[in-house]
Amino acid sequence: MRKKLNIDNLVPHELEADLGTHPWGDLIYDDGCLVSTYAAQACLKELSDSWTGDFARDRAFILGSVNTTVSLLTRWARAFAVVMEVEDKSDLATEELAGLMAERRITPQALADISKMLAEAAKVATDSGFSESDLRALAKSAFSPNEE
DSSP states (O other): OOOOOOGGGTSOSOTTOOTTTSGGGGGTOOTTOHHHHHHHHHHHHHHHHHHHHTTTOOHHHHHHHHHHHHHHHHHHHHHHHHHHHHHHHHHHHHHHHHHHHHTTOOOHHHHHHHHHHHHHHHHHHHHHOSOHHHHHHHHHHHHSOOOO
């Protein structure tokens, strides 16, 4: 007969637990970035709730859920990195153009340089594999002020 897996023993209840209290908690604890630690703990707690609701019948469920979570977070990180790079390059080109216009020193070479910056931003977006509308929506959400 298979032993029953107690998922609660794998999920750290306190991030500041003493060493040895929750040895599995040490795997997700990061002194340098508590945000990551809290995110990992939140994922595990949600997984723990789902596992309990499944009455621990399917051992492959926990491994599949962890893999799905990691895949989705990796995809999110890639998309966000693309959005940040595109926005930074676009902002730099916009600032450069505004400066040139304010100083009335627009030249064909200056415009070509700005065009090159914008082309680089477009290439990053295209090469990312994400749709333009998805990247635009993420950028709008990421860089807009909080809704009240």
